[in-house]
Amino acid sequence: MITLNTAIKMLLDEIWMRIRDEKQHSAAAHLATEAVNSATEETAYWKVRCAAAEDELINIKLFGKTQPQPTPTTMSGGRFDYDQNKLQYLAEDIQEIIERNRPLHPGDRHSPEIIARYQEAAYNLQRTYQMVQRIDWLESCDDGPESFMERWDAEVPPSWEETFKSKQQ
Numbered sequence: 001m002i003t004l005n006t007a008i009k010m011l012l013d014e015i016w017m018r019i020r021d022e023k024q025h026s027a028a029a030h031l032a033t034e035a036v037n038s039a040t041e042e043t044a045y046w047k048v049r050c051a052a053a054e055d056e057l058i059n060i061k062l063f064g065k066t067q068p069q070p071t072p073t074t075m076s077g078g079r080f081d082y083d084q085n086k087l088q089y090l091a092e093d094i095q096e097i098i099e100r101n102r103p104l105h106p107g108d109r110h111s112p113e114i115i116a117r118y119q120e121a122a123y124n125l126q127r128t129y130q131m132v133q134r135i136d137w138l139e140s141c142d143d144g145p146e147s148f149m150e151r152w153d154a155e156v157p158p159s160w161e162e163t164f165k166s167k168q169q
Contacts (some may be wrong), residue, residue, distance in 0.1 A: 079139035084132035091125035094118050120160050130156045 002010075098118050101110050110118070134152050137143040143151060157163070 078142070080132060080135040080136050084136060086131050087125050087129035087132065092124040092142065093124045094125070098122070123157075123160050123163070127157050127159070 030090070098115055101115055131152075132168070134148060135155065137151075138148040
């Protein structure tokens with residue numbers, strides 16, 4: 001025969017086991033939710049990485065070179081996310097076109113007037129790159145207002161017109 005104390009103890013043990021099972025079930029549900037959230041974040045991360053790799057492959061196929069891309073573990077890329085570098089790449093590409101025009105390929109040469117315009121475009125792209133770089137550094141707090149002005153004056157070349165006029169004089 002079961003005594004009242006034994007029955008109460010058995011009932012409390014049963015309640016305790018159910019509470020423990022419920023906690024384990026709740027903990028398992030919480031872990032499963034965390035796993036799903038983590039998998040979703042991983043999927044989003046890899047989608048971004050795959051898109052970046054695809055863009056890089058397109059750059060290699062189109063331009064034959066790679067461009068530095070920020071990664072989540074590196075610097076922020078400043079205000080413009082390194083987009084000012086595209087200006088510099090364009091200037092370099094135009095400069096390569098100018099250089100390729102100089103060898104002896106009479107049928108493939110551009111006229112001196114066209115080459116002069118290409119030179120102006122490459123110069124202005126490089127100048128614009130320098131200006132955007134300075135703004136980027138100020139906006140991302142890499143430079144202060146005083147160093148911004150000093151570096152602008154030191155690193156941004158004069159306009160094409162100013163340079164051209166000074167060469168004529």
